[in-house]
Amino acid sequence: MSELYGNSQLTGKEKFFQDIIVSKTDLEGKITYANRVFMDIAGIADEKACLGQPHNMIRHPDMPRAVFYLLWQTLKSDKEIFAYVINRALNGDHYWVLAHVTPSHDMNHNIIGYHSNRRVPNRMVVNEKIIPLYKDLLSIEKSCSSPKAGMEKSFQTVVDLLADAKLGYNEFIFSLGV
Incomplete structure (x- = not known):
């Protein structure tokens, strides 16, 4: 775990923002x-303090691993992804975002990193659709004998949901109403 992250406990307090x-x-x-x-x-005081740190230092434990697995698989396939994400501030507060993550390329079109823009999410979608879905996925993940098995079963639940809806993941996110 990052030294920057510390040992903060979850506060249950939600933070809000307006800009990108x-x-x-x-x-x-x-x-x-x-x-x-x-x-x-x-809650990071200085940009230099976060440079080189893993981005998952802001990962909230209520964020299903299956969604991050989908995110990384999509990015490694050189595609963009939109996802609702709950993040954890360094002091234990949390905040919701609608993330748009894209691969970054060099002049030869090799992936050299990732660029993420996050905006204020639609609160109705978060409260009525995303929180219940993520609770279900987390329940599946916790019910399995290992984190890997839980993530795989949770991911399959997402795959099945998308197949039933006849939508790709980004289409599904937009169908919820952003």
């Missing part, structure tokens, strides 16, 4: 850029 949160990472998910909005909402 921007960050960039390298191929390993280590932060190479963070805008002031990112640092303020995450």
Whole structure:
């Protein structure tokens, strides 16, 4: 765990923001850029303190592993992804975002990192659709004998949901109403 992250407990307090949160990472998910909005909402005093840190330092335990697995599989396939994400500030507060994450390329079109823009999410969608879905996915993940088995079963639940809806993941997110 990152030294920057510390041992903060969850507070249950939600933070809100208005501007676009921007960050960039390298191929390993280590932060190479963070805008002031990112640092303020995450509770990071100095950009230099977060550079080189793993982006998952703001991972909230209520975020299903299956969604991150889908995110990374999509990005490694050189595609963009939209996802609702609950993040954890360094002090234990949390905040919801609608993330748009894209691969970054060099001049030869090789993936060299990832760029994430996060905006204020639709609260009705978060409260009525995403929170219940994520609770179900987390319940599945916790019911299995290992984290890997839980993530795989939870991911299959997402795959089945998308197949039933006859939608890709991004289409599903937009069908909820952003």
